[in-house]
Amino acid sequence: MILKRLQFLTSLQWRLVTIFILLxxxxxxxxxxxxxxxxxLFFYDTFKAGIENGFEYWGIDDEDQPTKEEIVSFLTANNKANAMSLFFINNFRTFTxxxxxxxxxxxTDVKSPxxxxxxxDIIQSRNYLAALAGGKGDKGKLIRIGDKSFFDYARRIGNTDYILYFRYDRExxxxxIEAFNDIIKLSFLIAVILSLIFGYALSKTITVPIVNLMHKAREMAAGHFGQVMEVKSDDEIGKLTKAFNFMSRELRKTLNQISREKSKIETILNYMTDGVIAFNINGEVIHIxxxxxxxxxIEKCDFDFNEFSKRYNLDVSIEEVKYLEIYNAKEVSTNIGEKYVKxxxxxxxxxxxxxxxxxxxxxxxxxxxxxxNMRKEFVANVSHELRTPLTSIKSYAETLxxxxxxxxxxxxxxxxxxNSEADRMTRLVKDLLQLSRLDNNQMKWDMQKISFEDLVRNCVEKVKFESEEKNQTLECFTIGEELEIVADxxxxxxxxxxxxxxAIKYTPEGGKITVYIGxxxxxxxxxxxxxxxxxxxxxxGRIFERFYRTDKARSREMGGTGLGLAIAKEIVEAHKGSISVASEPGKGTEVTVKLPAACN
Structure with missing residues (x-):
């Protein structure tokens, strides 16, 4: 608010008014x-003339030598009227x-205090010191001592050792003077009011057209380029208005053309699948x-070209681009966090x-x-998984x-x-073929409404013997009813x-496995x-990856291919479900499969 007021006061109109007021x-x-x-000066001259005239009427010249008693008797005692009449002594004029x-x-007739x-005070007076030196102490300078202001005057009495010192109080x-100053203040107030009135009226004739031009220019800056002003005179302001109208028309044409091209470029850049950063020749970012x-x-671009190169280890500088033509085109690969970027x-x-x-x-x-990377890892894993049983088969066959x-x-x-290694290869190839069919949507699904509880309990019965061999406790609990799904x-x-x-494989003997259905x-x-x-x-985070094992040697000894959970995840997701795992080393594992319930 204060800033707006200051801007208002700094306008051309109020500058003109201010000039009138300052004048x-x-x-x-x-x-x-x-x-x-x-x-x-007038009152001092009157004071000085009165004193000098008094000395003339007194009749003492530079050669006279009246005694102390004569001087005191003449100017004081019963003849103080002589001093008053000669030197105009009163309540404001005193002598010493x-x-x-x-x-x-x-x-002295100076009153206390x-x-x-x-x-x-007299000893420090310049006029008194001048009289001591044999001259006249008649320098008309106003003296201020405390709250008292006065003129003073000093003169030697004839050819004696006595000096007559006068004071003239400003009171x-x-x-x-105060009356004159009040008149001047009133005149100034009237002049200010008239300056405001006439200055404002005069400045309006100059500033109104300029203000209108300013508003139109702001509207143009905001994007409204169809601004046309009425030309009301043929003076400089009228010519400025004509120039403004011409500029508005030409600017509108030019900006429309630039806007169309800019819109095309921005649309292309914003919807590109690749990132684009433009740097000027000084290395500053001009577009991203x-x-x-x-x-x-990042959310905010706060780097230049060299900092960008240094931050992402690109080994390119703006100087090299600027002076070496070989950098007209260059390709760099780098890692940005977990991303691979070229x-x-x-x-x-x-x-x-x-x-x-x-x-x-x-x-x-x-x-x-x-x-x-996955392709390379997959090929390496398949090669490794096939090589192990093939090596065993070949070595035993050669021995035979x-x-x-x-x-x-x-x-x-x-x-x-x-035979065991051949079975292992068969399982591996079978799992790979199943994964291939799942990946290529070639799996034939036999979808039907089934009881999810019966399916799980049948599976529990199938593995019960295996868990009993390891003295494991295998329990199954059902929570709720209507546990039906549409599935293969x-x-x-x-x-x-x-x-x-x-769960049975990785739970030690005497362990416990609990199944919840709900x-x-x-x-x-x-x-x-x-x-x-x-x-x-x-x-x-990686247990659902193909061939990934937490303990590869142990998993392989137990006959696993490393593809079971990957296949399970593909099957569950094909049924629009989800599978998740929570686990802590030494405390067990919890695997949860969720599937959409069948509609009644």
Whole structure:
């Protein structure tokens, strides 16, 4: 609010009014100072002339030597009327007789409290010192002592050792000066009011057209380019109005064309799948699209080109781009957090083909890189999983061919191992084929309404013997009713059996496995809780990856392929459900499968 008032006062209109007021103020101050000076000079001259005329009427010249008694008798005692008539002595004009040799005050009519310091004040007076030196103390300077202001005058009496010292108090003419000052103040107030009225009226004729132009210019700055002003005169303001109208028309045409091109470019940049950052030749960011901010993980662009290069280890500087033509196009790959980004740099030039800036195009290749890594890891895992049983089969077959076949007991053991490894390869290939069908949507589903409780309990019965062999407690509880789902029964049995067999495998002897079946809102669930070895926190996020094992050697010994949970997740998600795992090492694991309940 205060800022708006200050802006209002700094307008051209009020500057003109202020100039009128300042002129009135200068005149009033000048008149006041001059009047005070000349009034005081007039009263001093009157005071001085009265004293000098008094000495003439007294009849004492520079050669006369009246005694002390004669001087005192003439000016005081019963003849004080002589002093009053000669020197116009009154309540405001006082005189003092001083012995110049001792500076002793012989007589004074100065009243208290000024009499106490009178001697010291007189000694410091320049006029008194001039009289001591043999001259006249008639310098008309107003003296201020405490709250008292006065003129003074000093003169030697004839050829004696006595000096007559006069004071003239300002109080006698102060009222007149104050009256004059009051008149000047009133005149100044009237002048200010007239300056406001006439200055405002005069300034309106100049500022109104300019203010109208200013408002129109602001509207143009806000995007309203169809502004046309009426030309009311042929003077400079009228010519300015015509120029404004012409500028408005031309600017509207130019900006419309620029706006169309800008809109096209912004639309292209904002909806590109790649990030784009534009730097000027000084390395400052002049544009960055939303995709670039998302890739870099920033909300505000607070870096220049060199800082950008340093922050993301790009090994490129603006100086190299500016002076070396080999950087007209450059490609850099880097990691930004967990993202893999490929950055392409291209130089753009001005009309004279000089380097004007750099465009950085950011291409997020995270998914491609992850897929490539997964492909490499998958190929490596499949190769490893197949190589192990093939190596075993080949080594045992070679041993049999080398003569071990004749030892029937040893040959039987070798053939049993070969058969086991072949079964392991068969399971692996079977799981891989199933995953392939799931990935390519080639799985044929036999969807029907089934009892989820019966399905889970049948699976529990199938693995009960296996848990009893390890002296494990296997329990199953049902919570609620109407536990029906629409699903492929065989595939869902495969999921539940995979979870149960994993729980039995990784729960030590004497452990406990509890199965809960229930319904929550529109979903049914099965929760398998065991007291097994648990899963490390860092492995929880990867247990559904293909061939991922928390303990690879132990999993392989137990006959696992590392694909069971991956297949289970694909089957559950194909049924529009979800599967989750919670676990702590040494405290067991909890696996929960949720599926949509069948509609009645």
């Amino acid at each position: 009135a103020l200068v005149l009033a101050v000048s008149a006041s100072v001059s009047l005070n000076y000349f009034v005081e 007789i001083i012995d110049k040799n001792t500076n002793e005050i012989i007589y 000024y009499r106490e310091t009178l001697r010291e 006698e003419w102060a009222g007149a 699209n939303p995709v670039a901010k998302a890739i870099l993980g 950055i392409y740099f291209a130089l753009f030039t001005d009309e004279e083909n000089n380097a004007d800036g750099v465009i950085a195009v950011l291409h997020d290749i995270t998914e491609q890189q992850k897929l490539e 061919l080398d003569g071990a076949l004749e030892d029937r007991e040893l040959a039987g053991k070798f053939l049993s191992v070969i 029964k065989d595939r869902m049995e495969q999921v539940v059996l995979n979870i149960l067999t994993n 319904r929550m809102y529109s979903e049914v669930y099965v929760k398998v809780v065991d007291s097994g070895i648990g899963i490390p926190r860092e492995d929880l």
